[in-house]
Amino acid sequence: MTQKLYESDAYVQEFTATVLSCAPAQGGYAVVLDKTAFFPEGGGQPCDLGTLGAAHVTDVHTDGTTITHTTDAPLEPGAQVTGRIDWPRRLDAMQQHTGEHILSGALHRLFGAENVGFHIGSPYVRMDTSIPLTAAQLARAEAEANAAVRADTPVHCYIPDAATLAATEYRSKKELEGPVRLVEAGGDCCACCGTHLARTGEVGLIKIISAQHYKTGIRLAVACGQRAYDAVAAICADAEAAGRLFSAPAGSLTPAVENRQNGETALKQRIAALQNALADAYVKAAVPGQPAVLWAEGADGDGLRRIAMAVCAGTNQVACALAPGGQGTSYALAAPEGIDARALGKALNEAFAGRGGGKPAFCQGSLAQPGLTPEAVREKVTTFIINRSIPR
Structure with a gap:
């Protein structure tokens, strides 16, 4: 049985012991001493690290009786060796x-x-x-x-x-x-x-x-x-x-954050109202009987959704709202009953290096084809929707 020096004095940082055995083991060499100040991993506490002579101790474990030190170099059985604990770690x-x-x-x-x-x-x-x-x-x-x-x-x-x-x-x-x-x-x-x-x-x-x-x-x-x-x-x-960042001293951050959150909530509500008004304007400007492709500069994902859904509902036609974002150009695609928006979205993704998905009535994603200006994107998507046989 290895004498456990750490149990009687946890402040022992250096000690001398006799090497009882040393054998090759996974990760180095398994060394057993007659006594040790190295604590083996157990009870939620990690093992000690340090050195035995010139060898570094990389692991220490026990079977309840014998404490085994894993070292990166062999030690001679019967030899006296000085052990040094990594004290900051201990x-x-x-x-x-x-x-x-x-x-x-x-x-x-x-x-x-x-x-x-x-x-x-x-x-x-x-x-x-x-x-x-x-x-x-x-x-x-x-x-x-x-x-x-x-x-x-x-x-x-x-x-x-x-x-x-x-x-x-x-x-x-x-x-x-x-x-x-x-x-x-x-x-x-x-x-x-x-x-x-x-x-x-x-x-x-x-x-x-x-x-x-x-x-x-x-x-x-x-x-x-x-x-x-x-x-x-x-x-x-x-x-x-x-x-x-909040212009508030430490100790007053909670009310400052609450004020910022309240302001953001009010701002989001204003943006939603403006996006709804923009969607109504796009509905009025839509050409009857034709798919609507709309460039909505500055609209976020929710805004694109609102616009596409409103125009689709107001015209009973496919509506595609576009804006910078995502991989390059974000899109929201809404389709009336009888038209599968997912199939059309998949076709858009294949045509313009995009990705996205959704449900039969609505899908959303982004297009990554490089070098596209807003006008070019709008023209390409319009042409694509008009010329393609829309899946039903």
Whole structure:
């Protein structure tokens, strides 16, 4: 059995060990030591990386008894080797894991929420809860967790005897047998095999970045320590940049955005009214008994639809509305009863390097044939519709 130095002292960054075995393996060489400070991936925490002598450690895993290090170079069995941990990576994992314990404990104490999923990913920690929680509840738990961080109390990791364990209330995702390693942090007690900080104050900050419904509960994206600082700094910078665009200081962005949205809604309504008026004008200008091909400069997709549908309804003829957009020229094609707009749209796409589709009465798309002026496009489409046998 490999001695787990990281369990007794998570701050060991360099150690000397004896190489017990080394064999070729997928991705390099499988190295087993008599002792190690490298944490193997498990319990939602990624493995440590670093070096063993001149070899780089690219992966660490365990079968529960033996810890195997994957290296990019072989090591001589029986030799003494110096191991060095990638400390910034380890410290980050310790900040995230300790912060997760504190936040999960707060959620459990306040609302009875169980942590049913945990993974230290990038850029955030993923936490899944057993029950749904409101934004107000999450804010309360976050505040309590950060109060525990500021209290800067000791984090205690230990394996109690059977009697003490039986008398101790602790969180665990599953039933455990035999010796159980407990971690006490910020008022929480949880069974855990990971590495943790010595004091809660080293977490620095705990920040819930986002929350979304997931299965029977919610999935949280959480950042702790340096990750939390980086996330908050980025959010503040983003808010400041948005504030400049909206001419509103950070903290007043919500009403500024609401005002902008209300303005956009009113503008869309005005545009729709103008496009309806334009459609009515095109109906009056249409030549009776002939397909109508209309160039509607500035119309968006919805405007082209409105125009084509109105002209088709007013003339009972095929109507094609065109405007710059899409691959080059956007079109909306409406057909009266008895004419399949989809077939005609397909023919337009084939003739003018276009794409699009729709329903029997209406289809929409864009034409990509290069070098077409508005007049040329209108003329080509008009000629095409008039000369082609319209599918029925």
